[in-house]
Amino acid sequence: MADPQPELSALLRALADGDWHSGEQLAMRAGCSRAALAKRVARLKRDYALDIAATAGRGYRLAEPLDPLDxxxxxxxxxxxxxxxxxxxxxxxxxxxxxxxxxxxxxxxxxxxxxxxxxxxxxxxxxxxxxxxxxxxxxxxxxxxxxxxxxxxxxxxxxxxxxxxxxxxxxxxxxxxxxxxxxxxxxxxxxxxxxxxxxxxxxxxxxxxxxxxxxxxxxxxxxxxxxxxxxxxxxxxxxxxxxxxxxxxxxxxxxxxxxxxxxxxxxxxxxRDVLRDRPVTVHAASAWQGIARGVDPSGALLVADATGALQAVHAGDVSVRPA
Missing domain, CATH: 3.30.930.10 (Bira Bifunctional Protein; Domain 2)
Known part of the structure; x- marks a missing residue:
């Protein structure tokens, strides 16, 4: 589920530029106490795994600026x-x-x-x-x-x-x-x-x-x-x-x-096909090697096996790695 926390969103956008921001000014803008602001910063660090520095006299600062979605x-x-x-x-x-x-x-x-x-x-x-x-x-x-x-x-x-x-x-x-x-x-x-x-x-x-x-x-x-x-x-x-x-x-x-x-x-x-004409290993019930030869009309990968016969490989069945 989504995490609707508008107060955290507003604080994030205030800190997004990566500059120092006064805790007093941030609290005034948010309409909360300095103690409540400190708790919101702690939640940002905990819930969003953000690196936020806090220094007396300077306030709060994101270690790396963010480019929030608009x-x-x-x-x-x-x-x-x-x-x-x-x-x-x-x-x-x-x-x-x-x-x-x-x-x-x-x-x-x-x-x-x-x-x-x-x-x-x-x-x-x-x-x-x-x-x-x-x-x-x-x-x-x-x-x-x-x-x-x-x-x-x-x-x-x-x-x-x-x-x-x-x-x-x-x-x-x-x-x-x-x-x-x-x-x-x-x-x-x-x-x-x-x-x-x-x-x-x-x-x-x-x-x-x-x-x-x-x-x-x-x-x-x-x-x-x-x-x-x-x-x-x-x-x-x-x-x-x-x-x-x-x-x-x-x-x-x-x-x-x-x-x-x-x-x-x-x-x-x-x-754009980076596998075409390259050796690949097909990992299915047992692994086998071949040469990728593009895709068929259904989107299956065509792989030439050791005999040269083309085998259709379907995405739901296997994973493919370049050999």
Whole structure:
């Protein structure tokens, strides 16, 4: 569930610039006592794992400045796509929040400064520190069958990669089925969840996590990782503008996929496919090696086995690693 604490949100935004702020002035602005302010700072440090210095005579200071998400700016930027944009400070998972939201409001966008239970594919944890990355989800209704939706991660990857490159990232590749990579390091990942609806349609929530700034959690991932700040010239764009651009691209991609399926994205995916013609190890019931040969019309990875025969590998069954 979301953690609605407006007093903490206001204090965070007052401290976001990374400068020293007088405790007396912060308390006056918040309409609380100095003791109550100190408790709020302690909650920020405990609940959001933020490094906040406190020094007598100087006040409080964030160790690293934050670029808070601007809810109104995002709603304005996405007005042509959706009337429902939710921006949270904390949530267990933006995907889960949208899955529980009323479907009648779709298409919707949900983003948060921090996730307490972020997940990747196959149930892996996703490092989600406060304000260092982007965590966003969009919802859409598809008339497709469940099998046809198997190619949706590839389409969403193409949409997200285009938006990241437009924001200044260099040469974003796609690692089947759901990773965005730069120079061999993971920049972001997708998680797609669907629920069947009456009439045979599917309500789909597409979640995207993008590392914007480096943080300690990147070192704990099971593969090399990069942040957008490592992949652009100068500073990354404002997180609100980047989040809105990604959400816009994903919603546009959902509409295009609904009309044309994977055909609309196959050439784009082929250009970004970092596994194509490379040796890979397929980890299924038993591990075997082959050469990746692109994807089939359903989005399955085609791998040439030792005999040269093409085997279709489905995302739900295996994990794939470059050999």
């Amino acid at each position: 809810a109104e700016a995002m709603r304005d930027a996405l007005r042509a796509r959706t009337d429902t944009v939710t921006v949270l400070d904390t949530v267990d998972s933006t995907n889960r929040w949208l899955l529980d939201a009323p479907p009648s409001a779709d298409p919707q966008v949900c983003t948060a400064e921090m996730q307490s239970a972020g997940r990747g594919r196959r149930g892996r944890d996703w490092a989600s520190p406060f304000g260092r990355s982007l965590y966003l989800s969009v919802s859409w209704h598809f008339a497709h069958t469940a099998a046809a939706l198997g190619a949706l991660p590839l389409a969403m990857g193409c949409a997200a990669a285009d938006a990241l490159e437009a924001a200044g990232a260099r040469a974003v590749g796609l690692k089947w089925p759901n990773d965005l990579v730069v120079d061999g390091g993971k920049l972001g990942g997708l998680l797609i969840e669907a629920r069947g609806e009456m009439g045979g349609s599917f309500r789909v929530v597409v979640g995207l996590g993008v590392n914007v700034y480096r943080h300690a959690g990147l070192d704990a991932l099971d593969q090399p990782a990069v942040a957008l700040a490592d992949c652009v010239t100068g500073a990354p764009p404002a997180r609100s503008a980047l989040c809105a651009a990604l959400a816009d691209a994903m919603l546009a991609g959902c509409a295009r996929f609904a009309e044309q399926g994977l055909d609309a994205f196959r050439d784009a995916f082929a250009r």
